Amino acid sequence: MGNKQNYVVAVVGATGAVGQQMIATLEKRDFPVKEIKYLSSKRSAGTTLYYKGQEVIVQEATPDAFEGVDIALFSAGGSVSKELAHEAVKRGAVVVDNTSAFRMAEDVPLVVPEVNDKDLFNHKGIIANPNCSTIQMVVALEPIRQTIGLNKVVVSTYQAVSGAGVTAIEALKEQAQAFLNGEEATPSVLPVKSGEKHYQIAFNAIPQIDVFTENGYTYEEMKMINETKKIMHLPELKISATCVRLPVISGHSESVYIEVDKEVTVEELKTILSDAPGIVLQDDPDQQLYPMPFYSIGSNDVFVGRIRKDLDNPLGFHLWIVSDNLLKGAAWNSVQIAEKLIELSII
Amino acid sequence: MGNKQNYVVAVVGATGAVGQQMIATLEKRDFPVKEIKYLSSKRSAGTTLYYKGQEVIVQEATPDAFEGVDIALFSAGGSVSKELAHEAVKRGAVVVDNTSAFRMAEDVPLVVPEVNDKDLFNHKGIIANPNCSTIQMVVALEPIRQTIGLNKVVVSTYQAVSGAGVTAIEALKEQAQAFLNGEEATPSVLPVKSGEKHYQIAFNAIPQIDVFTENGYTYEEMKMINETKKIMHLPELKISATCVRLPVISGHSESVYIEVDKEVTVEELKTILSDAPGIVLQDDPDQQLYPMPFYSIGSNDVFVGRIRKDLDNPLGFHLWIVSDNLLKGAAWNSVQIAEKLIELSII
Structure with a gap:
């Protein structure tokens, strides 16, 4: 994917408790966002949310919704991650997954940046965010x-x-x-x-x-x-x-x-x-x-x-x-992983 | 003091959270009460409480209030116990103290009936009820x-x-x-x-x-x-x-x-x-x-x-x-100690 200044970022599960904190954290950290996409279940699609004051309409999370996405932050439950994380990777995204779907998979780094950021170098598209506790x-x-x-x-x-x-x-x-x-x-x-x-x-x-x-x-x-x-x-x-x-x-x-x-x-x-x-x-x-x-x-x-x-x-x-638990335990650790990927030129 | 059918029981700290549960527990257990006395600080004295439907006026806990008392259940704070427990014992009462005042004193048994009821035989007037936890x-x-x-x-x-x-x-x-x-x-x-x-x-x-x-x-x-x-x-x-x-x-x-x-x-x-x-x-x-x-x-x-x-x-x-914590941790354990004293013919 190579280094670039700005990224297309997708938040999957944007209307959830963690999704909301992910959005707030991206804003607060002034994350290098070129374009933001909010994805969710069919039920919540159509909701209007905001990013830095700009309206963003929540779209249904489908495989094609990940076209052009560089970084996808998943927090919509394990079944959604299992269904869509590989689809996002196929389309070129790096997935930071906040569910338990892939945490124990051998080829998925499970990362807390203060502890094992070097494990990010081994990622194959998906990086797992550990359990909050x-x-x-x-x-x-x-x-x-x-x-x-x-x-x-x-x-x-x-x-x-x-x-x-x-x-x-x-x-x-x-x-x-x-x-x-x-x-x-x-x-x-x-x-x-x-x-x-x-x-x-x-x-x-x-x-x-x-x-x-x-x-x-x-x-x-x-x-x-x-x-x-x-x-x-x-x-x-x-x-x-x-x-x-x-x-x-x-x-x-x-x-x-x-x-x-x-x-x-x-x-x-x-x-x-x-x-x-x-x-x-x-x-x-x-x-x-x-x-x-x-x-x-x-x-x-x-x-x-x-x-x-x-x-x-x-x-x-x-x-x-x-x-x-919603910040270091979830949203902040996920965004921090994304920041580390950029800092270590892994993305 | 010898065995007898019925006892004069004093509840010290009758208006408190534990005191209230002590009264309810004595009632529920149908404790052999000849006469009940509710004692408290000067501030709460005069309050009307009940024992099995009968009005009982709360009296100020003074040394002389323990005249004629057989069993005194203390739960009015450590300072009250330090001031009055020995006065009660001097007047012939056995004290079951729910505060931390005497728990670690060598000559005071610290008793949970399921665990060490035999320690009751060593009492010298005061028996300590342990901390709730x-x-x-x-x-x-x-x-x-x-x-x-x-x-x-x-x-x-x-x-x-x-x-x-x-x-x-x-x-x-x-x-x-x-x-x-x-x-x-x-x-x-x-x-x-x-x-x-x-x-x-x-x-x-x-x-x-x-x-x-x-x-x-x-x-x-x-x-x-x-x-x-x-x-x-x-x-x-x-x-x-x-x-x-x-x-x-x-x-x-x-x-x-x-x-x-x-x-x-x-x-x-x-x-x-x-x-x-x-x-x-x-x-x-x-x-x-x-x-x-x-x-x-x-x-x-x-x-x-x-x-x-x-x-x-x-x-x-x-x-x-x-x-x-108000029952086995306090009121029930205290009343249970009193019941054990009777059962083991220690009182």
């Missing part, structure tokens, strides 16, 4: 791996509803209002829209994100486990996850226990993290300073705090990691 | 310790606001309504009312419960660590905790990673837990069955689910433990 964790774990090694991770997540899309945000708000009015809600979205049972998320916590796999872990948990190993090139990493949905609009939080190879002080670990790309250290107990999801909304950063030494294992540490 | 965890851990040993615990909590009292419940509701109205809230209660900074809890998660200690852990985290060791008689247990406040009214949840001494299957561990006292197993991924805080409200049980083998360590397991 994985991204923010590996941004914090990679500088640790590089400096003091990493051999065990136990993570418990506190995940926002926006990871399940606009309908989940609306469901949380409606259920919360019903509860405050003393009325009963009729849940129909979470934990899994197509699932048999639905539970209230307002004033609740649901320990299920995505469906269950045969080993008793959910797909979300297995995504965190498998994607972390792939992104960090640590196939032998000992890692387990428990993923929980919270009544939080946006901003995922993670309580992470790690075991490292080399003994360091908490202060040394703080320095390692504050020097690392993409991370903002928020860690001062005296000032009650620590990351919180509500206050992370709108930022591209990964916030890390509550860094403590384990009280028994001198190689054990505890961290609290927070990021806006 | 500790109680539900040890109920689940004790049968594991008994059957397959226990040597490491990493817990991340998901705690409800009712643990911080009625004002925290009101704050959550007010903030949630303000947010839904598009207004800004002015937080003034959480994480710690007397603290310098207050954060919104509605649609947020706050990784601070109680104030910080010098090692970077909060008091809540150190309570879980130290109390678990004391209750389970495991001073060498490797245990760490991260405690997080959620926008949940009642019901604490816990993501718990454990390492045991003896290899068992998940099915064997489920049997161990379902056979144990105080536990309801809710664990069937095919039926989307797992514990959730919203649905735990009003039950005295500890709900356990999401039981999985660690994917790397054959001696590692993951559990999800939920209970109503």
